[in-house]
Amino acid sequence: MGQWMDVQGLLIFLCVLLLVKHLRDVLTNIMPPGPFPLPLIGNVLNIGFSDPLGSFQRIAERYGDVSTLYLGNKPCILLTGYESFKEAFVEQADVFTDRPYFPIVGKLSKGKGLIFSSGHMWRQQRRFALATLKYFGVGKKTLENSILQECRFLCDSIQTERGLPFNPQHLVTGAVANIICGLVFGHRFEYDDHKFHLMQEYLDDIFQLPISNWGRVRDQPLITMLYTRQTDKKSKIKIIKCQYELPFLQEEIRKHKEERDPSNPRDYIDCYLDEIEKCKDSEAEFTEENLIYCVVDLFGAGTETTSNTLRWALLFMVKYPEVQEKVQSEIDQVIGQTRQPLMDDRTNLPYTYAVIHEIQRFANIITFTPPRMANKDTTVGGRLISKGVMVLPLLKSILQDKNEYSTPYEFNPAHFLDENGKFLKKDSFIPFSIGKRMCPGEQLARMELFLFFTSLMQCFTFQPLEGQTLSLKGTIGVSSGPGPFQIHAVPRKCRF
Template sequence: MGYFYAVFMSFFELESFGPHEQRCLKHSSRFVDNLPLSRMTSVWQALSHLISQWMDVQGILIFLIVLLLVKHLCDVCSKNMPPGPFPLPFIGNILNLGFKDPLGSFQRIAERYGGVCTIYFGDKPLILLTGMKTFKEAFVEQADIFTDRPNFPLNDKLSKGKGLIMSNGHMWRQQRRFALSTLKYFGVGKKTLENSILQECRFLCDTVHTERGLPFNPHHLLTNAVANIISGLVFGHRFEYGDHKFHLMQQYIDDILQLPLSNCGRLYNQFPKLMSLLPGQHQTAFSSMSKLQPFMHEEINKHKEERDPSNPRDYIDCYLDEIEKCKDNAAEFTEENLIQCVVDLFSAGTETTSNTLRWAVLYMAKYPEVQEKVQSEIDQVIGQTRQPLMDDRTNLPYTYAVIHEIQRFANIATFTPPRVANKDTTVAGCLIPKGVIVMPMLKTIQLDKNEYRTPYEFNPAHFLDENSKFVKKEHFIPFSIGKRMCPGEQLARMELFLFFTCLMQHFTFLPLEGQTLSLKGTVSVTSGPKPFQICAVPR
């Protein structure tokens, strides 16, 4: 090192350095004085050669980086996409979204760039749709253009393009039509299903009574009650709340639903081959899907042995009949498709309503003045002995408004499942190219300050007029709109009203002493409250 130090320092005047530097230079110079001139010359030549090579490499790297940025800029501009934050090469807008609060980042981007805007995941664009006007223009006025789902690697791995939620084209239309007609046949929207829900309400209230007003986590009880309604429609029977198999099935579905909006899910969609080799939340979800298959096979095999084609008992019976009818035609009705349809029905029919009920219980404890008004109205109209009926809705305007405000404020589905346009089109004057992923963001509609006076506050008055009568809002679309809106909307509305009213009729929900209830939600396909303890005091 003395050689190099001496060579470089010899280019400067000794007096320009401090005492320490002067001592170092003199010390190093002793080595130089003893070197032959030819040796010093070779050292300097070697250094010069290394420096010139490094400058050449550095110049080439700078040139290539500039060239890459220019090409990236040209590529982004040439696509004529809707406005949005500028994406970086390779990583796109990942830094704009962050990892701690991706959902909040989506909302901030939408607020800044408007109802139709673009973000990039890697080099792939994604278009955000927000606002009621853009939703109606895309999914109602251009419904036939926006019926398809994109082919995410994650969805291909989990559902293989089958089922009700992520299928496309003729298969989707066939499966949806069949599901809607079958659910209607077994009572959705009718008095027969109302009786089944009221029976489950009794089981739920009896189980909550066993807690004797002591602290407990209502998560599993509410999920069990809601899951039993869809179980009756799909499997033809309910499960006991302590059934281990029942809990495992719920856990597996929960693992699957947490994946799409997680960091692991986003990375898997970008780098499926690499992520397949790495551990993480995605591997847990894939394992849960494989473990779920035997449960479904067991139920299907039981139905095969016991079913009477002339007297179908549930969705599986009807589907097996359809397989028999279509066995010589195109293979849209198969056992593989049946399994995925059952998973979709069970998960969608459980997760949304149970999460909404968990928020309902939490809000009642958080806002005791609202809970008191609900109970007072129920006592006046129904009393504390007769079970509520769907016909009571018109006489319970405040209770009905509270249920709607719970759905609006909780906003459990920030996004509806993504879409793609099947041809180039425009929405709000912006080009939507064929095949580009479109993410419809419900949250901005539910928090529209032009529609709700206090959008960021829990306020049942949003759904009441000046005479305290219930007001239906056109902008209230928790189940989305258009041809791919939630097929279980009627069922969910019935469940929410009857379960909520029964719980309010029998219990007062209180926070633990000294506890401050958090209103932060979990990140999943639907967002529920984070685990909490509560007291259900019998009335």
């Protein structure tokens, strides 16, 4: 009994010592304000597992645009508000270009590719990707024609549903993915192609894992020990599949190596293989392994976000039929039913263009951009951000700014229209983020959203199933899409 009391006393003493040390570390650390962290687990309880993104928003509302959270025993900065974003990512762009290390992300990407790489390698890979995409038509008329062709394929496939209930996810994702396939692989796939479908599944796994419960647990060693028994074994298997089972990419690279003509590159992979042979800068890491990670990131930037936005668009049009009717009326007046929409039509379709922007704002599919890290001590909004501290940029607060949008929590296209019904551009509308890390596929995404959306509205009226109540609750992921839903697509009188 005496020995037990000695052990118990020692444990109590160690716990008190740990608590005192924790209090001293927290109170003496000059950090922006935030909720008080608990020893070892930090603010895990403040964030929770059921609604982490909503928790971030509530913390930002309480503690301001620059606040502190502890993930375990590591502090991170929660950054919100347009002015804070601009100060950090535009005015101090070179300070905030690096990514922090996460075990789950390290397991998936090894710090390579375009999204989670840093430093010299990232700058060279991004420079090359932007130049190559531009070379193959991003932002030009040639790519517009490719998207219009895919619009026809998509509308033809929806037409075969004959107005019966269907889930648009597979067709919409396939159509958007085919645009990036054309740029990266040099060809498109049929929507029912098994390899194409498998590729989309793998890529979806990759972009869901980092924000999943298991992904977040993996990034906290202590929490990992506590929750290991509760982890879904299927989620563990996904990491292995995502990282090692990408045979479709390896097969595409093999074919390109056999068939390519260095004097006449057909696509991104051809250009990358040329760069591997020509580049003398070993630190830029132009390798076949890095090529795979770059292709995965291009698909994430070029497929996941745009397809989710278009699915939200269909859901909102079904949910708000008066908006859909007004969009169709404007399209009928300006374009008619005998030709496809063109990018030049944007200026003459102010309401439709405003609806597209409101879809992006209200859906807010990228609630926060991938984390950053300060490479030196600096300040944002007068608050100190220390070197090496992770920064979580929360976009949601900017797209729901009460000072910028009259009804921030409602779907309202008038947010992007002036008193004369003309389209109203807003500098703070940054769904693709801003600065040197802004989405490299922004131009492509804007073109796709406009052409796909106007084509769908021109050719179909989308309606709910009888007695159905559609949910506007989004899925949790790096890119948040709507949950599965079924709708009717009633054909209109397109004749092209």
